[in-house]
Amino acid sequence: MRRRPTRELLDTDSGTPSEVAASLKDLRWFNRWFGGISTSSRLIEIVARATSKLSVLEVAAGDGFVPKELQKRFSQIHLEVTLLDRAPSHLPRNNGMRAVAGDALALPFQGSAFDIVSSSLFVHHLQPDQVVLFVREALRVCRVAVLINDLVRHPLHLAVAYAGLPLYRSRLTRNDAPASVRQAYTVEEMRNFLEKAGASRVEIHRQYFFRMGAIAWKQQGPS
Numbered sequence: 041m042r043r044r045p046t047r048e049l050l051d052t053d054s055g056t057p058s059e060v061a062a063s064l065k066d067l068r069w070f071n072r073w074f075g076g077i078s079t080s081s082r083l084i085e086i087v088a089r090a091t092s093k094l095s096v097l098e099v100a101a102g103d104g105f106v107p108k109e110l111q112k113r114f115s116q117i118h119l120e121v122t123l124l125d126r127a128p129s130h131l132p133r134n135n136g137m138r139a140v141a142g143d144a145l146a147l148p149f150q151g152s153a154f155d156i157v158s159s160s161l162f163v164h165h166l167q168p169d170q171v172v173l174f175v176r177e178a179l180r181v182c183r184v185a186v187l188i189n190d191l192v193r194h195p196l197h198l199a200v201a202y203a204g205l206p207l208y209r210s211r212l213t214r215n216d217a218p219a220s221v222r223q224a225y226t227v228e229e230m231r232n233f234l235e236k237a238g239a240s241r242v243e244i245h246r247q248y249f250f251r252m253g254a255i256a257w258k259q260q261g262p263s
Contacts, residue, residue: 041193041194041195041198043193043222043223043224043225043229044222044223045167045223046219046222046223047219048165048215048216048219048220049063049211049212049215049216050063050064050212050213050216051165051216054212055210055211055212059210059211059212060210060212062209062210062212062213063209063210063212063213063216064102064103064105065209065210066208066209066210066213066217067102067105067161067213068105070161070217071105071106071109071160071161072109074248074249074251075247075248075249075250075251076106076160076161076189076251077106077109077110077113078247078248079160079189079245079247079248079251079252079253080106080110080158080160080187080189080253081110081113081114082245082247082253083158083187083189083245083253083255084110084114084117084119084156084187086243086255087155087156087184087185087187087255088114088117091117091155092116092117092118093117093118093120094117094118094119094120094155094156095120095121095122095153095154095155095156096119096120096121096122096154096155096156096157096158097121097122097124097147097149097153097154097156097157097158097181097182098121098122098123098124098158098159098160099124099144099147099157099158099159099162099174099178100124100125100126100144100159100160100161100162100165101123101124101125101130101131101139102125102130102131103130103131103132104121104123104131104132104135104137104139106160106189107119107121107123107137107158108135108137121137121138122137122138122139122140122154123137123138123139123140124139124140124141124142124144124147125139125141125142126141126142126143126144127141128141144159144162144174144177145170145173145174145177146177147177147178147180147181149181150181151180151181152180152181152182152183153181154181154182154183155182155183155184156182156184156185156186156187157178157179157181157182157186157187158186158187158188158189159178159187159188159189159190160189160190161189161190161191161220162188162190163188163190163225163230164190164191164220164223164224164225165223168229168233171225171230171233171237172233172236172237173237175188175233175234175237175238175239175256176237176238178256179237179238179239179256179258182258183258183259184257184258184259185255185256185257185258186234186239186255186256186258187253187254187255188230188234188252188253188254188255188256189251189252189253189254190224190225190230190251190252190254191220191221191224191250191251191252192224192225192226192227192246192250192251192252193221193222193223193224193225193226194221194250196250197221197224197250198218198221198222200250201217201218201220201221202218204217205217221250227244227246227252230244230252230254231244231254234254234256237256239256239257239258240257240258240259241257242254242255242256242257243255243257
């Protein structure tokens with residue numbers, strides 16, 4: 041199945057406030073029941089084996105649902121989370137997390153400012169050269185690793201995305217769900233991007249329901 045870049049409506053704020061809110065609820069539903077939270081949990085478990093505290097920059101964080109859920113799951117690890125999104129209106133207010141508006145391709149932080157740079161359902165929005173640029177920037181800003189939680193492009197996945205159209209709350213989701221699958225990357229493509237960006241080691245795990253969890257280690261990870 042060839043990748044087909046497709047405009048996603050939520051990316052361009054092409055909706056009313058109620059439509060955007062409904063689409064964000066759809067995203068929470070996807071992440072809770074179709075591998076989003078479990079994929080990020082597995083990545084955190086791998087990186088956090090030898091520590092009780094991690095500082096995390098969550099890129100394209102939106103309302104911060106995924107890192108908030110991870111904080112609940114990892115009560116034994118202190119996750120100090122900073123949220124970053126391109127639009128201030130996407131970021132939550134008064135939820136206990138630092139929130140910054142900024143460009144994922146030119147992260148507004150000094151080198152090695154965070155233990156981990158993480159993203160969920162973001163990288164498939166980028167063109168191949170932008171993926172490499174983002175990971176290179178993320179490796180600059182992290183001390184340990186870059187974590188990528190994203191979709192896997194597959195014909196069956198696309199069929200399921202279309203089959204779910206009646207269940208989605210928002211017309212934005214009805215456009216964006218199939219579009220996301222069409223422009224997602226394969227595991228092999230993702231590995232190539234992470235290696236090209238300069239990761240010292242790449243680790244990719246296939247997860248539930250056409251998800252992949254990728255780790256680009258800045259320093260040699262645990263064997």
